[in-house]
Amino acid sequence: MTSQVEHTDVGAYALGILEEPDRTAFAAHLATCPSCTAELQELSGVAGALAGLAPLDDDRDDAGTVDRGPAEVVSLLRRRKAADRRSRRGTFVIGAAAAVTLVAGGIAAGTAISDKSGSGSVPVGHSAAHGPAEEAYRAGTPFTGTGAPGVTGGLVLETKGWGTHAALELRGVKGPLECELVAVSPAGERRVVTGWAVPERGYGVPGSPEPLYVHGGVAWEPAGIDRFEVRTSGGDTLLTVMV
Known part of the structure; x- marks a missing residue:
């Protein structure tokens, strides 16, 4: 290397x-x-x-x-x-x-998961044909987000013993940008799930059609989450996903 x-x-x-x-x-x-x-x-x-x-x-x-x-x-x-x-x-x-x-024998290969509405879940034993974030997203039924002009995306949630695993698909963004996926509680408390950089060419746009897939975790259970937001380092909200 x-x-x-x-x-x-x-x-x-x-x-x-x-x-x-x-x-x-x-x-x-x-x-x-x-x-x-x-x-x-x-x-x-x-x-x-x-x-x-x-x-x-x-x-x-x-x-x-x-x-x-x-x-x-x-x-x-x-x-x-x-x-x-x-x-x-x-x-x-x-x-x-x-x-x-x-x-x-003590590490689970798959997890039976659920959420508050019966959607946004990942079945047990999904394969690893793609990267971990894309695989988790493709295996589940996503919550569809509401985006800024031109931005679309969705989120699949997985209940874990330690909290909630979230897999995000995001389209229609161009860089350079620094972004975060943030979980928001019903009381308005915020926790960062994961962060990433968007290169100038962007994701899910003409000339760069592939979407962005990222994943991360938050200590809250799904029942304690009101929504997720994709936010830029400048404070703009690109996508809101109600769960």
Whole structure:
């Protein structure tokens, strides 16, 4: 990755196993890549989830069991990654992390979710044919937002044990802009869900027809949210989604 930053290295970055030049380059890449930033949020707890798992192959002790802490597992993955440098970077790391979390049996692969109206939900077990934000959005039934002139979009909500996961689709915006998705309670309290930058070419506009997909989370449950707003750093509201 020293010659170019690869999006697939987000898994290696989350586990802390990139070498220093690669780690520095990827940290700079995160500042300009909403997709990798969002995926990093999802993977940030992986190292902690690896505690106490069985080894990946021949590392069992005489009793046939191993109790590994996160640091030991990360060390094992680092050695494996070094031996597999010719393969596509990051793919091995993400695959290994997925395999051991399935062995653990304590991490859900899908979540049955609901919301106040029966819409805006994501079914269990959706595939990963797209990026995580787009996949979550495509799998659900979105709440449709009301936008500023030319702006359209929608939001899919997913109830989590820690609060609410939100996946946003946004069209009709041109940059450069800095934006935030904000959750608003019935009492008017606001919490930032996620933020991103819109490049000059924009999203969902002539010459750049693809929409923007971002996702993030808020500690409130759906019942405690009145609406979501997409706002610019200058205070303009681009989209309002009532939930």
